[in-house]
Amino acid sequence: MSFAVRNLACQRAEQLVFENVSFSLASGEAIWVRGRNGAGKSSLLRICARLLSPLAGEITWNDEDIFKDSETYVGSYHYLGHQEALKYAMTVRENIGFWSMFHGTEDVVSALEQFDLQKLADTPTGLLSQGQKKRTNLARLVASSAKLWILDEPLSALDKHYIALFKERLMRHLAAGGMALFATHQDLELEQVKLLDLDDGAL
Numbered sequence: 001m002s003f004a005v006r007n008l009a010c011q012r013a014e015q016l017v018f019e020n021v022s023f024s025l026a027s028g029e030a031i032w033v034r035g036r037n038g039a040g041k042s043s044l045l046r047i048c049a050r051l052l053s054p055l056a057g058e059i060t061w062n063d064e065d066i067f068k069d070s071e072t073y074v075g076s077y078h079y080l081g082h083q084e085a086l087k088y089a090m091t092v093r094e095n096i097g098f099w100s101m102f103h104g105t106e107d108v109v110s111a112l113e114q115f116d117l118q119k120l121a122d123t124p125t126g127l128l129s130q131g132q133k134k135r136t137n138l139a140r141l142v143a144s145s146a147k148l149w150i151l152d153e154p155l156s157a158l159d160k161h162y163i164a165l166f167k168e169r170l171m172r173h174l175a176a177g178g179m180a181l182f183a184t185h186q187d188l189e190l191e192q193v194k195l196l197d198l199d200d201g202a203l
């Protein structure tokens with residue numbers, strides 16, 4: 001399994017945000033994308049999740065272009081953006097269940113347990129606090145079988161306890177051969193993480 005980004009450039013509304021960004025990920029590896037506000041972290045992650053087109057460059061999953069050969073890539077990654085992609089009228093269990101079905105797993109009970117969501121399982125997600133919504137989103141992630149996690153600010157709204165819990169879960173994902181690409185303003189202090197600083201090539 002390999003994920004590679006070569007000479008990527010991004011433009012938003014006539015503005016060149018970054019260029020010449022290259023990196024690669026193999027099984028068990030993670031990259032922490034860092035940079036000032038507006039450096040292009042979210043844009044980079046959205047491009048990697050096929051939600052935005054790059055201005056230039058290439059991204060491959062197992063040597064296949066992700067924009068040309070989307071079929072193999074689609075089931076291989078899970079993107080968590082700034083906004084929670086939750087259906088508010090559906091319960092916590094139903095939201096997690098939807099995504100585990102999409103990815104062909106049935107690990108809803110374990111996902112609920114891992115983020116202490118059992119007592120909230122039958123609550124509509126529209127009634128949750130910000131931190132509880134974030135935990136539901138992270139539980140969706142662990143209920144999926146996606147190899148590559150693409151995470152935009154996964155720590156926002158989490159308290160210390162759940163940051164530690166998420167970190168432990170991320171390490172387990174990497175130890176099992178998974179990969180992660182994440183942007184945070186806070187250092188997760190993970191030893192095996194490579195750093196991609198978008199400020200290094202600041203435009």
Ligand SMILES: Nc1ncnc2c1ncn2[C@@H]1O[C@H](COP(=O)(O)OP(=O)(O)OP(=O)(O)O)[C@@H](O)[C@H]1O
Nearest residue numbers: 012013015017035036037038039040041042043044
């Ligand atoms: N929908 C959009 N339309 C036009 N320009 C945008 C859009 N979204 C972001 N931009 C611009 O693209 C640039 C990069 O934004 P992006 O959100 O990727 O940065 P970021 O590094 O994630 O920032 P932050 O740390 O503040 O979240 C910014 O200059 C921003 O104004």
